Amino acid sequence: MTINKAVMALAGFMVLLSVLLTWFVSPNWMLLTIFVGANLFQSAFTGFCPAAMIFRSFGLKSA
Template sequence: MTVERLIRIMAGTVVLISLALGYHGSPIFVSEWFLALTAFAGFNLAQSGITGFCPPAILFKKMGIREGGSACSTK
């Protein structure tokens, strides 16, 4: 498992959970304010793509998770 792959898994999980908690039709609906977390995750993905700065990546590297490789290899 690489840092890039973990970032994608984490971002996707945050988006799915926050949508489930913020959508009125969801059986686990809590509040519409959870949709703000979805927006934050999208904003963070966009800014990290543009600037290359991603705080979770720094944390994962310090935890000893290897860097490199692509999550979408064409092998």
């Protein structure tokens, strides 16, 4: 698995998790979805992605 695929998988998982938590626990969990979306948006322009740095430290390779 590459870093790009791992980041996309993590983002998708976090969005689905936040939707479930919003539905079953509290509407405040929608803030997690907003955070994930904002992080993806800013990383598209700046190239800075904390998740990619973590995956790189785990030994995943770039595409």
